[in-house]
Amino acid sequence: MATIVIDIHNHILPGIDDGPQTEDEAIELVKNAAAVGITHIIATPHHRNGKFNNNTSNIQYLVNKLNQQLSSQGIPVTILEGMEIQLYENLLNELTDSLLPLAGSKKYMLIELPKNHIPHFTAPIFFEMQLRGYIPIIAHPERNSIIRSDPGQLFELVNRGALVQVNASSITGANGRAKRKFALKLCKNHLVHFIASDAHHYKKRPFLLQSAYARLQRKMSPDFVEYVKQNAQHVLSGTEFHSLPPIHPK
Numbered sequence: 743m744a745t746i747v748i749d750i751h752n753h754i755l756p757g758i759d760d761g762p763q764t765e766d767e768a769i770e771l772v773k774n775a776a777a778v779g780i781t782h783i784i785a786t787p788h789h790r791n792g793k794f795n796n797n798t799s800n801i802q803y804l805v806n807k808l809n810q811q812l813s814s815q816g817i818p819v820t821i822l823e824g825m826e827i828q829l830y831e832n833l834l835n836e837l838t839d840s841l842l843p844l845a846g847s848k849k850y851m852l853i854e855l856p857k858n859h860i861p862h863f864t865a866p867i868f869f870e871m872q873l874r875g876y877i878p879i880i881a882h883p884e885r886n887s888i889i890r891s892d893p894g895q896l897f898e899l900v901n902r903g904a905l906v907q908v909n910a911s912s913i914t915g916a917n918g919r920a921k922r923k924f925a926l927k928l929c930k931n932h933l934v935h936f937i938a939s940d941a942h943h944y945k946k947r948p949f950l951l952q953s954a955y956a957r958l959q960r961k962m963s964p965d966f967v968e969y970v971k972q973n974a975q976h977v978l979s980g981t982e983f984h985s986l987p988p989i990h991p992k
């Protein structure tokens with residue numbers, strides 16, 4: 743059986759955020775993913791980030807449309823639905839109606855924090871989400887300046903059940919040495935559960951997943967790479983998994 747490679751965070755759908763603007767650009771981006779061995783792409787357009795709002799039925803429509811185009815062109819990649827939701831105070835009231843979990847899992851939700859602070863309602867919302875059967879995945883915490891200066895705050899959220907996705911570009915160094923060093927530190931402290939591309943454009947922000955895995959293989963271990971890959975499979979199948987116990991970063 744062919745190996746499954748899953749990307750849980752990217753902007754692949756055309757014309758609805760700062761990802762590809764046309765269908766042709768979206769297809770180019772999928773071809774880029776296919777070229778590096780990705781078989782499943784969970785589309786996560788921005789939602790509530792101050793610039794883009796997206797409704798669930800339009801996302802589902804675009805996912806179906808893109809899948810049809812891919813199969814008619816013989817491109818062996820499956821697109822699944824999702825959203826990258828910027829955390830907002832009223833999130834719980836809209837959880838079941840306006841927000842899409844990843845890959846139809848009814849469980850995993852990709853949540854982005856603002857760049858320069860951690861809202862006071864973060865931990866209470868995450869707690870309540872979990873009571874309702876959801877698991878928040880914090881998108882690219884390495885981009886949050888508070889977490890970079892005090893990663894103990896990320897530890898607290900992980901210790902209470904949140905999961906973490908780090909960008910492949912932060913692992914490879916495409917976002918600079920400081921973020922690369924910080925991303926590796928998070929991995930070493932078991933504060934990373936997923937690596938994803940956050941791809942936006944086939945040239946400017948492509949799928950760097952495999953080069954990130956290759957680097958982690960050297961800097962962490964083959965087992966750790968297998969762990970993050972397996973975790974992504976659990977998102978795809980909507981099943982829970984045991985994560986490595988987080989270590990408080992000193």
Ligand SMILES: [Fe+2]
Pocket residue numbers: 751752753826940
């Ligand atoms: Fe993103």
